Amino acid sequence: MPGAGSLPTRKFLAPEIILGDGCRSYIGQYVLSLSGKRIFLVSDPGVFEAGWAGEVADNLESLGLDVVIYNRVSPNPRASEVMQGASIYCEEQCDLVVAVGGGSSIDCGKGIGAVASNRSNVQDLEGVDEVTLPAPPIICVPTTAGSSADVSQFAIITDEAKKRKFAIISKAMLPDLALIDPETTMTMSAELTASTGMDALSHAFESYVSNASSAMTDMFALEATRLLAEYLPKAYDEPDNLMVRDRVMLGSMYAGLAFSNASLGLVHAMAHSLGGYLDSAHGECNSQLLEHIVSFNFSSAPDKYRDLEAAMSGKRTSESYGPEGLLQEIRELTEHLDIRPGLSNIGVKEENIKFLSENAFIDPCLATNPRSASIEDIERIYHEAL
Known part of the structure; x- marks a missing residue:
């Protein structure tokens, strides 16, 4: 039995992290190391306009990889957007998710991966440890300094019908890799x-x-x-x-x-x-x-x-x-x-x-x-x- 004053038992989970200026350029080699061939790139119109998502897509395509772009993410990602993205992911037979953007794009990307692997409605995954099957590999390139969705077990999704947000909390939501590049926050x-x-x-x-x-x-x-x-x-x-x-x-x-x-x-x-x-x-x-x-x-x-x-x-x-x-x-x-x-x-x-x-x-x-x-x-x- 633990003695008086002993530390409580805790677990600590984190993705592989690469931090540093310009590290987003490593995206291709890591996609290949995860055996990605047809990449589902999740982002939003603002991040495309700033150039970051397009740069990542160009990098992947230069290696001969197929890239399917999904840039319909709202500032507070909606359940319908997750479901639509998962449907396209499956139809296009993608095998890896790359999320480029702030917390909204990353949470949406994580939700899409979980729905695609579990063949479920995203709302059925609400709560703690409700994601039964692991999601496909996901790599995150955050473009804001705040949400930290790229290193967390959380995904926060909006239920439009009930006007509420719900949380999916699971180690299956933890990305495989976070490429944390401060240069992307300059815009x-x-x-x-x-x-x-x-x-x-x-x-x-x-x-x-x-x-x-x-x-x-x-x-x-x-x-x-x-x-x-x-x-x-x-x-x-x-x-x-x-x-x-x-x-x-x-x-x-x-x-x-x-x-x-x-x-x-x-x-x-x-x-x-x-x-x-x-x-x-x-x-x-x-x-x-x-x-x-x-x-x-x-x-x-x-x-x-x-x-x-x-x-x-x-x-x-x-x-x-x-x-x-x-x-x-x-x-x-x-x-x-x-x-x-x-x-x-x-x-x-x-x-x-x-x-x-x-x-x-x-x-x-x-x-x-x-x-x-x-x-x-x-x-x-x-x-x-x-």
């Missing part, structure tokens, strides 16, 4: 840099205070917080500074490894509900909610939140202090990123809150929040964040 707008960066910071915060955190995930979460607090404002101010982009991408990757293995919490449960109902940008939803959830959770994990404050500010407050210092750090960062506080700014109305709260309450991320939250608690937080 992000200032607004996208801010919102995706705040998504990454939320990953770091929530995984660190998660009930399922461990020594392994804590290490990544704290370093992610330090990197993002220092370099995200610089990336916003100096969008052409590749060194700064490198650091933000590294912070995002660390946060992704942390949350993939420790899960998340109430910020993401409530943000998923907002995104499913309003089709709002995920990172912006997190930005609006983070400080409110820190305030709600603080009493259940005060030491950990003080660690996060120290990671952001470089100094640790006295144990007699509450969340005010950390809340101020968050506010100063969002102000620097020109994120206007208030859910009303993204279209939330008082009459939406009951529906939003009911959906947030059943989100699986709530299970690892450090403080239990009732529907009434969630309603109150939404009201406070308006």
Whole structure:
């Protein structure tokens, strides 16, 4: 039996990762090493317009590989898009998925692979470990520094009919390879840099205070917080500074490894509900909610939140202090990123809150929040964040 003070048993999963400027050029050799012959490339129109997806397609075709392009992914990927993509994947007899883009393209690509191998409806895969058969090989080339879908076991899909997001959480969702190339983030707008960066910071915060955190995930979460607090404002101010982009991408990757293995919490449960109902940008939803959830959770994990404050500010407050210092750090960062506080700014109305709260309450991320939250608690937080 484990002795007093011994570490809890935890597992840690991660894909093969290649990180560095220009590493997207390795895509061809890795597709060949996975025996890919007919490649299903998932992306969205914006990423094609920026040139990244087309470059990857050209690289693969130059090696004599067939490429089937699917670029119909919405900012919040829909179940119908996953099903349509899986149908085309099977009709075209593809054998490997390459996802190029932000979290939406990557989550859609992961969903397509799982549906194609399991011959199921994507909604039947909702929940934890519901993907019975492994997905085909998938390689991800992220073009944003925030979602970290390229290193995680999660895929978040929108159910259009019910106006909600649902999570597929399974090691089958873990990509085979992530080619994390900071150069691809150089075409992000200032607004996208801010919102995706705040998504990454939320990953770091929530995984660190998660009930399922461990020594392994804590290490990544704290370093992610330090990197993002220092370099995200610089990336916003100096969008052409590749060194700064490198650091933000590294912070995002660390946060992704942390949350993939420790899960998340109430910020993401409530943000998923907002995104499913309003089709709002995920990172912006997190930005609006983070400080409110820190305030709600603080009493259940005060030491950990003080660690996060120290990671952001470089100094640790006295144990007699509450969340005010950390809340101020968050506010100063969002102000620097020109994120206007208030859910009303993204279209939330008082009459939406009951529906939003009911959906947030059943989100699986709530299970690892450090403080239990009732529907009434969630309603109150939404009201406070308006």
